[in-house]
Amino acid sequence: MFRMRNSGFGLGLAVLFAALLTGCPRAPRQGPQLTSFTVPGGAYTLDVPAGWEQTWTESPGWRAPSELQLAAPEEPWPGYVTITVFHFAESQRTPERYLFDQSRTPAGDPADIRTGVQEIVVAGRPAQWFEAAVDRYPPLGMSGDKVPGLVRHVIVPASRGFFVLRYDAPESASTTYLGTFDRVVGSFAPADMGEPVARDTIPAGEYEVYTALFGVKAPGGLDSPQFFESVPNSRLVAGRTMSAEKPANPEWPGDVFGPLDPGLIKDYQAKNETEWPLADRIMVPHLTVISPEELDARLKAALRGPAGEEENVMGLRGGFVTLSRVGFNGAGDLALLSAAMTSPGAMRAQYLVLMEKRESGWGLGKVVMEGLIYH
Secondary structure: OEEEEOOOOOOOOOOOOOHHHHOOOOOOOOOOOEEEEEOOOOOEEEEEEOOOEEEEEOOOOOOOOEEEEEEOOOOOOOOOOEEEEEEEOOOOOOHHHHHHHHOEOOOOOEOEEOOOOEEEEEOOEEEEEEEEEEEEOOOOOOOOOOEEEEEEEEEEEOOOOEEEEEEEEEHHHOOOOHHHHHHHHHHOEEOOOOOOOOOOOOOHHHHHHHHHHOOOOOOOHHHOOOOOOHHHHOOEEEOEOOOOOOOOOOOOOOOOOOOOOHHHHHHHHHHOOOOOEOOOOOOOOOOEEEOHHHHHHHHHHHHOOHHHHHHOOOOOOOOEEEEOOOEEOOOOOEEEEEEEEEEOOOEEEEEEEEEEEEOOEEEEEEEEEEEEEEO
């Protein structure tokens, strides 16, 4: 049976594959007959088990994935078993962010990862898998106590975004359909198999500085530039860096930070001659890097007022941050970047930020305001 669904994320969860390649435990190859199936839109083909209910959910837009859910027959609550394939097609989405989010419970506590993250190969690509213990709750409209479950995730990179294949089962019967899941994962064939997987052009060291920026405490008193506290408190970041205007003053930025390594200024200016795509690799809870297309749509909705905001999920009421690339000194212990806080219809404040690398990691050195515009 095949069903179409317009929205929702579904209950599917997790993964395993390629024991011969990884040494992870392999379930016996048994179970229902499989038939080849291509999802609507053709993003991937895989083998699906006969007799399992199929539910397809088209992506409702932006960062939400499309979803193919396969449900084992005659397995009602609490014993339901599902295999789900998610396709996160937006270029800003990253496997690293998925792993970061899955390593925490909704309450922010560390998730119960049973296996660690393991390297495997899926569809000829380097991929990852892990297994987590979860609590399963009754579906809406049903009563019952929570029961322990196990979820396996297989994360496969793509030329844009990534795929996740998940296996969700009660812990008491978690191996029952692992053979079937193994076969489904082994058959997975994304349509972009001839294309290289996504590679971020901004190195990890700059993302470490971005991550630290969103964890700093703004300086108080006279040392705190107006509105700067909104930058580290923000959880919405534009998916393209700003380009810095070439300063008319060759002595820029002057003595606001004290003597600076000329190499630091040169590195900052060279990296910011143009804009760069920024991926969702700023590892801060609940922080999102949104694509330029989504940001543009949200800005247009915000300009239409409250009615437009209601049409646009999340809106931009709290504003968003735009970042520059990060320049480093020769020793690698000083970092310079710009950060702008924009509140649509209100103001845009831009800051020049100096970060210092200490024993505990990157910390805030000093920040000065570069400009303030009221809309």
